[in-house]
Amino acid sequence: MKLARETLSDADYEALANLRYTLRRFMDFSTSAAQEEGLPSQQHQALLAIRGYRGEEPMTIGVLAEKLLIAPHSTSELVHRLVLAGYVTRRSDPADKRRQTLELTDRADDLLRRLSAIHLTEVRDMAPRLIELLSDLQKDR
Amino acid sequence: MKLARETLSDADYEALANLRYTLRRFMDFSTSAAQEEGLPSQQHQALLAIRGYRGEEPMTIGVLAEKLLIAPHSTSELVHRLVLAGYVTRRSDPADKRRQTLELTDRADDLLRRLSAIHLTEVRDMAPRLIELLSDLQKDR
DNA sequence: TGTTGATATATCGTGACACGATATAAATCA
DNA sequence: TGATTTATATCGTGTCACGATATATCAACA
Numbered sequence: 255m256k257l258a259r260e261t262l263s264d265a266d267y268e269a270l271a272n273l274r275y276t277l278r279r280f281m282d283f284s285t286s287a288a289q290e291e292g293l294p295s296q297q298h299q300a301l302l303a304i305r306g307y308r309g310e311e312p313m314t315i316g317v318l319a320e321k322l323l324i325a326p327h328s329t330s331e332l333v334h335r336l337v338l339a340g341y342v343t344r345r346s347d348p349a350d351k352r353r354q355t356l357e358l359t360d361r362a363d364d365l366l367r368r369l370s371a372i373h374l375t376e377v378r379d380m381a382p383r384l385i386e387l388l389s390d391l392q393k394d395r
Numbered sequence: 396m397k398l399a400r401e402t403l404s405d406a407d408y409e410a411l412a413n414l415r416y417t418l419r420r421f422m423d424f425s426t427s428a429a430q431e432e433g434l435p436s437q438q439h440q441a442l443l444a445i446r447g448y449r450g451e452e453p454m455t456i457g458v459l460a461e462k463l464l465i466a467p468h469s470t471s472e473l474v475h476r477l478v479l480a481g482y483v484t485r486r487s488d489p490a491d492k493r494r495q496t497l498e499l500t501d502r503a504d505d506l507l508r509r510l511s512a513i514h515l516t517e518v519r520d521m522a523p524r525l526i527e528l529l530s531d532l533q534k535d536r
Numbered sequence: 537t538g539t540t541g542a543t544a545t546a547t548c549g550t551g552a553c554a555c556g557a558t559a560t561a562a563a564t565c566a
Numbered sequence: 567t568g569a570t571t572t573a574t575a576t577c578g579t580g581t582c583a584c585g586a587t588a589t590a591t592c593a594a595c596a
Binding site: 262264266267268269270271272273274275277278279280282299302303305306307308321322323366367370371373374377378381384385388389391392 | 403405407408409410411412413414415416418419420421423440443444446447448449462463464507508511512514515518519522525526529530532533
């Protein structure tokens with residue numbers, strides 16, 4: 255079993271704080287970009303999770319909950335908001351009527367394409383800095 | 396000026412979704428760890444930002460706001476909760492009485508040491524996977 | 537020096553979102 | 567078939583950030 259050191263250096267705290275700061279800047283960029291399109295950040299992440307999903311099973315509330323790491327009943331509420339906003343269609347799965355299969359609307363697809371394009375650019379911009387921070391944290395000082 | 400491609404491949408969406416999923420898992424780990432200590436995640440991040448700060452200026456509400464990427468008045472509320480919980484002391488800066496200088500209490504320092512130790516372990520565990528995802532996204536396909 | 541504008545922080549009302557507790561319907565199993 | 571599990575939904579609650587606004591202090595300058 256791997257033991258955590260008892261003492262942490264100032265540099266350790268600084269490195270962790272810098273990592274968080276970098277992650278926050280990305281999240282802040284992302285949230286702002288989505289807000290400019292009138293889309294709350296969680297709804298954006300839900301759309302991306304649906305669009306980027308490559309599983310065997312159909313995309314359902316339960317699968318989405320796993321991807322978003324939130325409870326199924328919270329996902330149900332989130333999907334409800336997405337359906338109201340016209341971004342997702344929800345249909346009872348004939349193979350298992352308890353399940354609701356989810357699909358993006360054309361409008362959501364357009365919106366997500368725009369957002370994903372600028373996100374790709376931003377990620378590529380941020381990646382080198384983030385990789386360096388992570389590499390530094392790998393070292394045991 | 397750099398143009399975003401008009402079309403995005405399924406693989407692009409998948410890569411972005413996977414990146415988000417990895418980041419969410421880290422945030423979920425972090426939030427859970429803090430919650431187990433009875434500390435809301437934002438308060439944890441505030442403590443880390445204060446502890447990891449290496450600036451010339453003293454740590455104040457305004458500086459903390461910059462680090463957390465939230466508005467100063469939101470930071471004021473957050474610090475208020477931290478003071479109530481006994482994690483931070485707030486003092487009027489003699490050099491500029493508008494400013495409030497912030498310091499961690501011993502209790503916060505202990506708590507943050509425990510949390511940071513397990514975070515270091517978790518970051519080191521997550522880093523290789525994250526670096527790979529980021530490297531993949533660097534490629535223009 | 538007194539006035540004016542900028543800066544730093546605080547307060548209050550509002551909205552998004554996740555959760556716990558609970559409910560219902562459908563599937564599965566004994 | 568009855569009991570249990572699974573999938574989703576609903577309702578009330580708490581956290582947290584924000585916009586609008588307020589107050590105190592500092593800075594610039596006529």
